[in-house]
Amino acid sequence: MAARAHIDVGGILRPDGRLDLSTALQPYRQRLGERAAAHLLRRAGFGGTPDEIRRYAALDAPDAAQALLSLSPSRAIAPPPEVSAGGPIGKRKTRESLAALQLWWLNRMLTTPAPLQEKMTLYYHGHFTSRATPRFPEITYNQNALFRQYAAGNLRELTREVSKDAAMLIYLDGANNEASHPNENYARELMELFTLGVDNYTENDVRESARAWTGWRVFRRTDTVEFDPSRHDFGGKTFLGRTGNFTGDDIVDIIFDQPQCARFFAASLLNWFVYNDPEPELVDRVAALLRARGYELSPVIGTLLASNVFYSDRAYRALVKSPVEFVVGTYKTLGLSTVDESALAALQQMGQRLFFPPNVAGWPGGANWLTSGTMIARQNFLTRLLGSQTLAASSWLRDLPLTSASAAQDLAATVLQGDAAPASIAELEAYLGGKGSAALATLSVENYDQRVSGAVYLTMATPAYQLS
Amino acid sequence: MKRSNFILATVSGLAVVANPEHVFARALAQTPLPGLPGSERRCLVLINLFGGNDGLNCVVPHGDARYYQLRPGLAIAPGDVLAIDARTGLNPALRSLKTLYDKGTVAIVQGVGYPNPDHSHFRSTEIWQTAAPDRYEHTGWLGRYFDEGSFGRDEIFKGVALSRVLPEALVSDRTDIPAVAALGSYAMIADRNAAARDAFARQATDRSLPFASPYLAHVMEIEGDAQRSSEELPKLVAGYVTKASYPATALGRSLALAAQIVGSNLGTRAIYVEHGSFDTHVSQRTTQNRLLGEFSEAIGAFYADLAAHDDDRRVLTLTFSEFGRRIEENGNRGTDHGEASPLFMIGGGVKGGLYGTAPDLAATNMGNVRYTVDFRSVYATVLERWLGRPSATVLNGEFRRLPVLG
Structure with a gap:
């Protein structure tokens, strides 16, 4: 408590404890x-x-x-074929193409040689939020590709680019922002949620920024974005204390100077x-x-x-795994090669549907990931996955030692890096060895698959496994 | 049937603290509801009619000629309407609901909405669920109610969402609310090693872990909750005998389970149910009438079941939908996204009748029904009068209460 x-x-x-700022x-x-x-x-x-x-x-x-x-260059990555169908697409195709896109990304996270690129793409997805434009999947894919291109790139440039990205222009009404009747939605979120935070600008700054962003249009069928000068407000603007005939790019520059x-x-x-x-x-x-x-x-x-603070005890296991980290990480740990479609329903029940952040503020994270419902979804995902895979598919589980003590130590080391209480490791050993249960025989070639998959489940059901 | 002519503020429902009416309402909030069980025995059932339920073909302005002009292909003929009075009536699919209305246990609150209406399903749903039209809240209004209440850790079923995913209304910072789609699915998949798993889970609470994490205690608590609640719920409700014949629909099954949960006395204060989709851009009549019929039949069975267990005065049902629909029908015998719409408050504690003002089809907001009751007034009424909790912190402001209860 x-x-x-x-x-x-x-x-x-x-985390508890004191920060050593001089060496952090x-x-x-x-x-x-x-x-x-x-x-x-x-x-x-x-x-x-x-x-x-x-x-x-x-x-x-x-x-x-x-x-x-x-990082390897990202342009070479082709989207799944379901996405290139052009739009608009019918309802059934919409479901298929969205599922295909989600699975494609999950598999990319699992198999990429450049995991940091995908981790930053996921970061941007939750930061510069846009919801999928389901009938035009290419628009969603292209935003994802933009994020990947800027994975470790320049934040100021990315902010300029994403402001003119079709998915963003649709999601936050930039495409409906005209000189004759400005729409302030994007101008507000750009500062409130994407770059500055509340209380760091005035309502007048929002209005003036919205004027600077007028004129962008989206043509969904061709996924093209155009600047239409006849819709742009060319008048002078005063924004965050500066005055000039600002465009959207100028607005980004002024923000990034703060x-x-x-x-x-x-x-x-x-x-x-x-x-x-x-x-x-x-x-x-x-x-x-x-x-x-x-x-x-x-x-x-x-x-x-590379920092001391990153490798400090205070940072260790100090974050809650997001559902995507939990699911992809589980496939990784087991050494499996493909994320299958069952992961999509599981992720939704865990509270994270890719391309559908809960709102423009993104996923709140932390303790918010964990409720008894999402916890049951996590455990049931593990049970299903371990029940559906043969251990032969795993690069290392088929080779655990046949003595329960060594197998328990190996599991705790490989899955949890030893982050289990001694009593839990003892329990694991007892389970693997069939101790305390008349129904269970000692670990052997005959019961190996069943026993080891049960033991993996137990290992992954520990508190440490929920934490990153 | 006595018609209540109480007319609410037409601007926003926001009451100033100095407003004498507010002081009156505050005093009202603190008086017990005569003839009803104490607030700790009461339960709110919140039904999300998702997709945007068309208010005008639900609560029908059959006395308004404009309604028939603007909806030549969709209007419900005067003879088909279940008339309440010369001006207003109910969709013919709402027969069971009309029976309850005639018994005086249904309040219809008209013209409910919020300032600067948003026409996106997603955002408007979020606004209704978080009760925050002007900002982004990551917690829901019922989630905040639970966070602020002093519930014990053992009250694991104080709130239950009968849905696969926890709805935003119940998202909170400190309270774990189970999302139970059905008794069968809210369970750890029975695995052949359940005993070993339990033993392991016990050992996992061992504090001698070789790391510290700010989230460790939270993870352990939630793991315990998940295990306990999924194992105990089926046992706790097993003794309940359903005494009504529910329709074989998803909503019928949900409300049967809701009655079972209430009747099993688990201390449940709020249950969330979903029904839809009411997004009737095309061929509205077939879809909406079917959905309203399912709603009405399930509600009829629900209150029959509750009454047979003497629980009907313990349960207040509140419906909501993210928006109503455009007044004028579109070219596809459907309607597009609109704004204000009526909602229902049902139960033995309700003073039945019509509340708020009937929609004015002449003075519209660009073709949409203008809101005359802020939805947060409805929530404030439920929080203060039904759940017995202050509403200002939950709703981030004071909102005028409606005299619907007690």
Whole structure:
């Protein structure tokens, strides 16, 4: 019950203990080892296969961060064929193409050689939120591709681009924003949710920004976006204390010149990669770095992922896995090669449907992921997955030792990096060995599959497995 | 039937703290409802008629010639309307509801909506569920009600959503509300190793874990809740005998389970149910009449069942829909997204009748029914008068209560 007192509005919790600000962002100069490597791969991606964890374990922190940041180019990635059908498409096709797009992305998260690229794409999806435009799946795909292109790119440029992205123009009414009757929806959310936060601008700034954004149109059939000068308000505007004949791009530049904008993204990135509700002093340090680097993300993410604070005990298992991290991470851990369609219904029941964030503020995260309903959905997903897969499909489960003590140790080490209470590991060993139950024989070749899949379920049902 | 002519403020329903009427309403909120069980024994059943239920073909303005002009292909003929008075009546599919209305246990609140109506299903649903038309709230109005109440950790069924996914109305920061689509599905898949799993779960609460996490206690609590609630719910409601014949529809099954939960006395204060989709852009009549018929039949059975268990005065049912629909019909014998619409409050504690003002089809908001009652007034009434809790913090403001209850 004590932990309840820590929950502030939003169910977002900061870890206990004190921050050492002087060393927080300094590089962590040690060889990672498996526990820290698994931590890094969970945060920078969707967890690691046992092989990936071993590979990263041999690196030191700066090298590991650099390895994750050397991203392969994203333009080569083709969307699923169901998406390229052109629009508009009928109702049934709509369901199929959305499911195809969701599965395509989940599988990309699972199999990509550049997991950080997908992790940042997911970050942007929850940050610069847009809902799917179901009858025109290409529009949804193209926004996803834009996010991937800017995975570790320049935040200011991405903000300019996403402001003129078809999915965004549709979702936040930018396409209906004309000089003759301005629509303020995008102008408001751009500042409130995407770049500055409430109370850092006036209602007049919203109105003036909306005028600057007038004139953009979307042609859904061809997924093209055009600037129509006849709809644009060319009059002078006063925005955040500056006056001029501003366009949307100018608005973004003025916003990014505000120190608050850097603080806003610094807090957001710390929440995503390190721990929730970061200390204001830490936020200021990262904000200064963002400004010094001109909002280039690559060096900033590189600093975060190699830092002492990232590898501190306070950051370890300090985040709640999102449903996508839980599902993709489970496939990864088991060494399975494909996410199948059953994952989509499970994700929805866990509270995260890709391309359908709950509202423009995105998924609130933290304690909000966990209710008894979503917890049952998590456990039932595991039961179904483990029941439907043969262990032969898993690269390492087929090779566990046939003695229950060693098998229990191996499972706890590979799935949880040892983050289980000794009593739980003892329980696991007892289960594998059939102790305490007349119905269960000792572990053998005959009962191996059934017993090991039950033991994997038990291992993944532990509290640590819900945490990143 | 005495018709209540209480007319609500036409602007926003916002009452100023100094308003004497507000002081009166506050005093009213603190008086018990005579003849009804105490608020701790009362339950709210919230039914989301999702998709945007067309208000004009639900509560029909059959005395208004404009209605027939604007809906040449869709209007319900005067002879078919279940008349309440010379001006207003009910859709003929609402026969069972009309029976309850005639008994005086149905209140119809007309013209319910909010300022600057949003025409998106998604956003408007969110506005109704979070009770926040002017900002983004990640918690729902009932979620905040639960967060602010002093419920014990053992009251795991204080709120129940009869849906696959927890609706936004019940999303909270500190309260775990189970989403139970059906008794059978709200369960850990029975696995052959249930005993071992339970033993493991017990051991998992061992505090000697080799890491600290700010979320660890929360995870353990929720895991415990999930196990306990999914195992206990079927046992706790097993003794209940259903005493009405429910229609074999999804809503019928949900309301049968709702009656079972209420009658099993689990301390449940709110149950959430969904019914739809009412998004009738095309061939509205067939779809809406079917859905309203299903609603009416299920409600009839629900209150018969509740009455047979002497629970009908413990249950207030409140319907809502994200918006009503355009007054003028479209070219496809359907209607497009609109604004204000009526809602129903049903139950033994309700003072039946018509509330609010009938829709004015001449003075519209660009072809939509203007709202005359802020939906937060309805919520404030439910919170203060039915659930016995202050509403201002839950609703982020004071809203005038309706004299619908007690």
